[in-house]
Structures are given as C-alpha cells and as structure tokens.
Amino acid sequence: MSDDAQIIERIEARVYRVPVARPVATSFGVMRDRPAVFVKITAASGAFGWGEVFANWPAAGAEHRARLLMEDMGDLLPGRRVEHPARTFHELERATRIRALQCGEWGPFRQVIAGIDTALSDLFARAAGQPMRTWLDASAGASVPAYASGIAVHDAQEALATARAAGYRAFKVKVGFDAVRDLEALHALRLAPGERLFADANQAWTLPEALRFVEAGRALGLGWLEEPLPADAPPADWADLARASSIPLAGGENIAGHDAFDAAIASRSFAYLQPDLAKWGGVSGNLAVARAIGAAGLTYCPHFLGGGIGLLASAHLLAAAGGDGLLEIDANPNPLREAFPGAGILGDGRLHLSDAPGLGIDALPEEIGRYLTLELSRTRDG
Structure with missing residues (x-):
C-alpha cells in the first residue's frame, strides 16, 4: 500500500433511483425501486476515488444519506489530510460518535463513513497506480x-x-x-x-x-x-x-x-x-x-x-x-x-477484475444519468 498523504479538496454525492417492473421482495419488506448513493472524493493532487453508501432501506434512505454526508459530516472532510484510509476511518468513527448518539442514527452514520472509506481506498490505490486488490x-x-x-x-x-x-x-x-x-x-x-x-x-x-x-x-x-x-x-x-x-x-x-x-x-x-x-x-x-x-x-x-x-x-x-x-x-x-x-x-x-488502477472507474456511466435524483458537492473553499 502507498502511504503518501492526500489532502481532500472536494466531496460529491449523487443519488439515483431506478423504477423496476418487478419489486424485490424480502421477508421484512419490498423494494419498489433500486436506489444508489455514489460518492466521489477528489484530492488536491488531482487523484480521486469512488465509493458507495448503503441505501436500500428505508425507502427514503438514499437522499437522506447524501444529505447526511454533506450537511452533517461535510465539515470533517474538505481540507482534511489523509495519511491512510484506515486511519481516517477510525478518526471519523470517533468524530461522529456523539452526533450519531444525539439522533440515534448509528446505521446512517456508519454507512456514510463506509462510503467515504471506499472512496478514499480507491483514491489511494489509483494514486499508487495499482488495482485495489x-x-x-x-x-x-x-x-x-x-x-x-x-x-x-x-x-x-x-x-x-x-x-x-x-x-x-x-x-x-x-x-x-x-x-x-x-x-x-x-x-x-x-x-x-x-x-x-x-x-x-x-x-x-x-x-x-x-x-x-x-x-x-x-x-x-x-x-x-x-x-x-x-x-x-x-x-x-x-x-x-x-x-x-x-x-x-x-x-x-x-x-x-x-x-x-x-x-x-x-x-x-x-x-x-x-x-x-x-x-x-x-x-x-x-x-x-x-x-x-x-x-x-x-x-x-x-x-x-x-x-x-x-x-x-x-x-x-x-x-x-x-x-x-x-x-x-x-x-x-x-x-x-x-x-x-x-x-x-x-x-x-x-x-x-480489471488491472486498471483502483476500481477501474474513471467516471459514472452516462446511461444512468436519467435516474439521477439529487446531486450535492462541497469543496475546501465551502
């Protein structure tokens, strides 16, 4: 693994929802569309990485997770020096503990931090010129x-x-x-x-x-x-x-x-x-x-x-x-x-698996653009 530090310059969240002809049923409920929250983190060096936040439940969860990232955790990321994703993962868990306790939303905070960590891991692997694996x-x-x-x-x-x-x-x-x-x-x-x-x-x-x-x-x-x-x-x-x-x-x-x-x-x-x-x-x-x-x-x-x-x-x-x-x-x-x-x-x-750096994703596929429901971003300059 490369341990070269990166400064977070920009964070982005994009929410998508796809209507489905046949709902996906589980014993506890039914998914009537397919949501996703994709996160992009860009460093001052120009390196970037992609992550994904769990958003299947509740039905309104996808947009909530994106707003949680930007409005409740956004102050913790832009301008932050990341020496290694694993260290930042633990730092974010500690930094958000009282925030999650205050509202009882342990799951959403954990899910957003998970997406951040995956994006940072992709960023670091990409910066090192190696496939993530x-x-x-x-x-x-x-x-x-x-x-x-x-x-x-x-x-x-x-x-x-x-x-x-x-x-x-x-x-x-x-x-x-x-x-x-x-x-x-x-x-x-x-x-x-x-x-x-x-x-x-x-x-x-x-x-x-x-x-x-x-x-x-x-x-x-x-x-x-x-x-x-x-x-x-x-x-x-x-x-x-x-x-x-x-x-x-x-x-x-x-x-x-x-x-x-x-x-x-x-x-x-x-x-x-x-x-x-x-x-x-x-x-x-x-x-x-x-x-x-x-x-x-x-x-x-x-x-x-x-x-x-x-x-x-x-x-x-x-x-x-x-x-x-x-x-x-x-x-x-x-x-x-x-x-x-x-x-x-x-x-x-x-x-x-591809041998391209990181996850091998340069940009989100154009064909999913019609399913976009929300797009948010935050930079070091606010």
Whole structure:
C-alpha cells in the first residue's frame, strides 16, 4: 500500500433511483425501486476515488444519506489530510460518535463513513497506480467466484435457468415468507451436478420457527441458511440453532464494528460470515474483519445488493482477502449495477477484475444519468 498523504479538496454525492417492473421482495419488506448513493472524493493532487453508501432501506434512505454526508459530516472532510484510509476511518468513527448518539442514527452514520472509506481506498490505490486488490494484497488473484442472489423462492426455477445460462453455478433464494410453501418450493428445485444452493431468510424467524425449518429442510442439501434469526437475537439462540442445524449458518450483513465481529467469530455459530462494506467499515474495516474470519478457519463471503461501485469494491476485497468465499451478485435487473464495465461474470462463474488502477472507474456511466435524483458537492473553499 502507498502511504503518501492526500489532502481532500472536494466531496460529491449523487443519488439515483431506478423504477423496476418487478419489486424485490424480502421477508421484512419490498423494494419498489433500486436506489444508489455514489460518492466521489477528489484530492488536491488531482487523484480521486469512488465509493458507495448503503441505501436500500428505508425507502427514503438514499437522499437522506447524501444529505447526511454533506450537511452533517461535510465539515470533517474538505481540507482534511489523509495519511491512510484506515486511519481516517477510525478518526471519523470517533468524530461522529456523539452526533450519531444525539439522533440515534448509528446505521446512517456508519454507512456514510463506509462510503467515504471506499472512496478514499480507491483514491489511494489509483494514486499508487495499482488495482485495489493488489494495493490491498500483492498476492491477490485477478478473479473471484460468484453466486446469483436475490432470487424469490417461488419464482426460482425460471430465475435459476436464467442465471445458469449467464454462467452461474451457485444460487441464493429468499425464504421466510411462509415456511410450508417455502420448503415445498425448495424441494421442487432441481440443480445440475456441481451446483450449489443457499437460502436467505432475512431475519424472519424466532428460534422455534428456525428450528422447525432446519429440521424439515435437513434433506435439502443447502450450502448455508442465512439470517434465519434477527441479527440481534441472543447469542445463546444462535448457538442453539447452530448445534441443532445440519445446514451451516451464515450472517453478518447487519453486524457492525470490530468488537461485534470478533464476538461473532468467537461464537463459532456461523460457518460463513458476510460483512457488507457499504453498511459498515468500507474497505478498511472489512479487510481487517475478512482476515480475522479466515484466520479463524471460517469463510468470508461479502454481502452486497446495490450498485456497481460497491459490487466491484466487494470483489476486489474478496480477492485480497483470499479464501474460498463467493461474491454475491444480485440476479435482479439493475442498471445502476449493470452499466458499470466489469460488473458481471463470465461463463466460468467468476467475476474477472480489471488491472486498471483502483476500481477501474474513471467516471459514472452516462446511461444512468436519467435516474439521477439529487446531486450535492462541497469543496475546501465551502
């Protein structure tokens, strides 16, 4: 990694919303459009980088996150000397603690800081003339295995065929709607030899409900069951479920902070841990967590369900972290992901990464311009 300091000259936030013909349903709610918040940070040297802030929930969250960046955190960035993104990440967490406490918006502040960190990491990698993955780890590979995500279980047969034709050999379906019907739909799915199937309940169940599901689904051969319980369920509930389940458990997208991840790793309840770099940590926080996951003999699989910048950052991060984890790629149509070059897999079920500096993104794709809803910026001069 290059440690040459950079002075932040300008920050920009752009919010996009894409209407969708088919809403994306989860056990806790429905996404009726696809939002994204993209952040650009430019240094006095002319170097720049792109980041992405989590904006899927709540429905009005995207515009709120952009305003939070500019109006509640903008005083912390322009003119700031950044010696290394990881150091600035921790400094911003400390600097915004009371602000987040005052309004109780821990998640939004964490998400904005995550986007800032990813943009700074992209900036530093670009300034060093290296792809982000090799800036993070010189031995990082140039591609990562991927799986198709966001598939509704009751429409899964058609969706799996489409994803299979695109080159995927692993798939994740959403459950947690009606346990009996979900299990029937899972049993009806037919996989080809060598294919893998995962299920995501999106925090749908109580412990007794989850126990009933894992018992009834014992013969399904699922590779993992993701978030069967609420993320804040007592650790003892997760431990009880892990002991009773023949299906490995996965989770982590709703965990935030090094201490919380350390506790999740130490619990041994999760075989797969899935931090989301747009929700907490950005590149800096998630790289440290990913390495801790691997050192514990568990599997790091980055969670992501957003636009092209966050997806590419997640892919570079997975390549740098190593291990046998898979990259999550949303199988639902989303121009805010699809318009970015390199944000799709090839026929071998892998996403192949560019050798261009940073994330390889010079500018946002022109074709997404019609979806812009808000554009804000702030400079060192105000």
